[in-house]
Amino acid sequence: DGGITQSPKYLFRKEGQNVTLSCEQNLNHDAMYWYRQDPGQGLRLIYYSQIVNDFQKGDIAEGYSVSREKKESFPLTVTSAQKNPTAFYLCASSSQTNTGELFFGEGSRLTVL
């Protein structure tokens, strides 16, 4: 079945460590997104990519980095520069950039100890 796969589902990290969250899709979608969800807040856009080898900062890109070397893959690195990294991270993709329908992965829950 087509879909978006995120890994790991749960991750614990010590302060000062970088961690990379994986996101793979086999939906043949051009656009991919990374969101962060915190309790009591809406999803906030970290980075997005509309095409391979291109990506743009979202609203809260500081302390994060991404790459888009393949259409199927859009990994997110949470660096030690991110002040409050503990959150639920959601990767999404869409077939077009203006339909409003996003397909989400199951999410990665990162906890910094």
Added chain:
Amino acid sequence: RKEVEQDPGPFNVPEGATVAFNCTYSNSASQSFFWYRQDCRKEPKLLMSVYSSGNEDGRFTAQLNRASQYISLLIRDSKLSDSATYLCVVNSYNNNDMRFGAGTRLTVKP
């Protein structure tokens, strides 16, 4: 002021009840509107788009009021399986402009 605001709830209703959620948005240039459903500790999934003329999908009805800048979701004959958080989403043009509300939590009880 948040760009998209929702009553966080929780709304606790008995099975069979009718429940309505409202959502207000601040950007008058917003073009597209959606309701997503998110189950506990799961990813959001599109429930329905919201059209200017209003639209219905089974027990769910969505309305848009551009003049007052709010959208609504009505659920009739609530089922236990409707228990979830409902996210209001507003889009200006591109998907990277999508703004999510914090969600309204619904619990339907037997």
